[in-house]
Amino acid sequence: MTSMKNRILLIEDDHRLARSVANFLTEQGFHVKHFISGENLDLLIESNSIDLIICDVMLPGTDGFKIAKRVRHTFDGPFIFLTALSNMEDQLKGFELGADDYLAKPVEPAILLARINACLKRNRRQQSNNEIAVGNLSINNQVRIVKVEQDDVALSRYEFDLLWLLASHQGTQVSREFLFINTVGREYDGLDRTVDGRVSRLRKKLEAVPNINCRISTQWGQGYMLACTD
Template identity: 40%
Template sequence: MTDILLIEDDERLGTLVANYLGKHGYSVAVEADGAQAVGAILEHAPAVVLLDLSLPGQDGFEICRSVRSRYGGVICMLTARTDDIDQVLGLELGADDYIGKPIEPRVLLARLRAHLRRDSARQCGNALRFGQLRIDRDTREATLRERRIDLTTAEFDLLMLLADRAGQILSRDDLLQSLRGINFDGLDRSIDARISRLRRKLGDLAEEPERIKTVRGKGYLFNRAAWE
């Protein structure tokens, strides 16, 4: 099994990173061609994808957008492009982290280990963990900072759906189809109202909520990075 898939067209850098991570016990595969990246991610199914943005064939944003709904692991964008707009776009497309180049190898290793620990904890048993938020599928309870959140059945179902697909943008149509088996007619605001109640109960009260983000014109995104 591949632990880490590095998508990087700089051969020297790719070799250095792969060798360093390999010395610390990780199985690393390298893909240099952006056009082949989506296929490589789905084939290797790694625990972590380290994704450069500036690639031949297809850039990192397009790769992330194409693969996020079919790949449930961690995506870390590794790039020299540190503009705020690029970082926001990367996270909204489903990336879990945005790591600027250059980065010290030991710092990169520490961040990857942290992501792997969190991902392992989230997948433990039938409960999901995001920082201090725990969602238990079996007991249908959610706790925040060890305190139970008072959720209705409908609110829990929505939270579970969003959390199960953390990092993915879900449209109102996606949500209504999954929760009620109907299409969005352009008028039904029940999802918006339920999202608003969830945000309040999760303490996501900012003018621009970060834990459940609104992606204008597209839908909602459960942002796992906001819980760390």
């Protein structure tokens, strides 16, 4: 049985499905708050009273993709899409917006529960681990120090935030839009090159460090990736 401290926000306009999901999760020990749309979510999110969000995509008013983009400014917990949109393009868009998982309806309750528990477990592990290593590069998010072996690497606040995001997804492509939203703090219009400039400066600083064995590569038309070179 899952601890009652795990609080889930369910955003679903299908009342019958929402009731079924909420009842099941309540039986598993979760506390579930249900909203039928993205309206009036901001105060709830900002109150830090939610541990995980489950969100449909096709909703009245603001769709689930726009909700994800909006709440990622203030909510860094797990975000799961549960939707009838199952094509690859929609799934990729969901992950690019920062989703931790993407489930197509209908989903077996046991699978939904397993995915929720996996996301919560991963999130707890990330919260308890303030240091990430990529090759011989180490990043401590608590004291905001970057080292290559024993040598400090001086970075600006923006460069550190970019590096932390890339390191958190090491070895995988991170979209320009995701980096922009999570470091600049506003919606990406597809034209702004702020992130490109910051990544370029960060890359030059890292490449200037002797013996560093990781690098930032550009995924043309997609984003960036931090990975070991050995």
